[in-house]
Amino acid sequence: MKLASFSVGGRDGFGAVTENGVIELTGRLSGRQQTLRDVLTADAVDDARAAIEGAEPDYPLDAVDFLLPVPDPEKIYCVGQNYRAHILEMGYEIPTSPSIFSRYTRTFVPHNGRMEMPTGSEHFDYEGEMTVVIGRPARNVSEDEALNYVAGYTIANDGSVRDWQKRGPQVAPGKNWENSGMLGPWITTADEAGDPADMTLKTWVNGELRQEGNTGDLVFSAASLVSYISTFITLVPGDMITTGSPSGVAVGFSPPKWLKPGDRVEIEIETVGRLAADVVSAG
Numbered sequence: 001m002k003l004a005s006f007s008v009g010g011r012d013g014f015g016a017v018t019e020n021g022v023i024e025l026t027g028r029l030s031g032r033q034q035t036l037r038d039v040l041t042a043d044a045v046d047d048a049r050a051a052i053e054g055a056e057p058d059y060p061l062d063a064v065d066f067l068l069p070v071p072d073p074e075k076i077y078c079v080g081q082n083y084r085a086h087i088l089e090m091g092y093e094i095p096t097s098p099s100i101f102s103r104y105t106r107t108f109v110p111h112n113g114r115m116e117m118p119t120g121s122e123h124f125d126y127e128g129e130m131t132v133v134i135g136r137p138a139r140n141v142s143e144d145e146a147l148n149y150v151a152g153y154t155i156a157n158d159g160s161v162r163d164w165q166k167r168g169p170q171v172a173p174g175k176n177w178e179n180s181g182m183l184g185p186w187i188t189t190a191d192e193a194g195d196p197a198d199m200t201l202k203t204w205v206n207g208e209l210r211q212e213g214n215t216g217d218l219v220f221s222a223a224s225l226v227s228y229i230s231t232f233i234t235l236v237p238g239d240m241i242t243t244g245s246p247s248g249v250a251v252g253f254s255p256p257k258w259l260k261p262g263d264r265v266e267i268e269i270e271t272v273g274r275l276a277a278d279v280v281s282a283g
Contacts, residue, residue, distance in 0.1 A: 002186045003048065003152070005068065005070065006022065014036040016048065018057060024058040024059070025052070031044055035070075035072070036069065036071075037070050040133075040238050066111040066112060066186070069154050069185075069187045072105065073238045075236075076103045077101075077239070079243050082099075083219070083247065084217050084219060085247040086213075098225060101171055106178055109179050110184045113277045114278055115182065115279050116281070119282050122260075125160040125256075126250060128155070128156075129245050130199055131153060131156045131240050132153060132196070133151050133240055135150055136148070138230040138234065143224050147223050149226060150222070151187065152193055153190070155185075155269055157182035160180075160249075188271065194271045196215060198216055199215045201213055201215070201267065201269050202267070204266045210257070213246025214246075218244060261281045264276065265279070
């Protein structure tokens with residue numbers, strides 16, 4: 001099942017995405033949940049699945065504007081330097097512990113959104129990433145049990161402003177430019193998405209394939225990241241963990257293939273979905 005947040009007719013809602021359109025679920029479940037985060041918090045994904053059985057779509061796909069899958073997550077953690085090929089591409093050593101930083105909701109645009117070209121920098125990079133969405137509160141969970149706390153998966157572009165990323169010992173300034181990343185288009189539930197240790201991710205810029213990697217190349221798997229992060233903080237439903245990017249980022253080319261206004265970035269994980277957005281001039 002694919003669960004999405006969207007806007008239609010000037011109103012925000014959520015529902016299930018099917019081949020034929022979107023089935024709205026806002027307020028239709030037994031708990032009268034009003035947001036997708038409410039559904040995850042109430043552990044009501046099975047209720048949503050039952051509610052769409054035999055239902056006809058309320059809207060065609062082109063009638064809704066997608067929002068971030070969970071518009072108001074409590075936390076978004078990102079993991080850097082996690083694909084072996086990308087680590088080698090950047091000239092770094094294989095890490096022994098995950099490199100983790102935070103991003104904020106307003107730094108992401110939804111599917112078919114508009115990423116803003118950073119002002120004062122031309123070093124705008126893309127990073128396609130498989131993203132874990134938490135479905136149950138998780139604290140001090142083992143790696144063996146970690147995926148039991150995952151509701152599903154979505155896709156991110158951890159858009160990076162490389163020169164700002166290197167201005168100090170912390171990468172946060174280069175990772176938190178407003179409207180610099182992408183997130184979506186929906187959450188594909190864990191049962192449908194398949195094995196998070198065997199997902200192929202591809203990124204295109206203006207139709208040119210730039211990245212192609214498999215999550216089997218991750219140094220720290222989705223399960224290990226959920227377990228690791230849950231040791232220092234409670235992960236709650238709707239929290240997201242982006243898991244790192246494969247090789248082929250703009251800075252890895254000679255000369256670098258930086259993003260610029262007019263570019264279109266598309267990222268696909270076949271079992272999860274396809275996320276797309278355009279780069280526009282800021283302001």
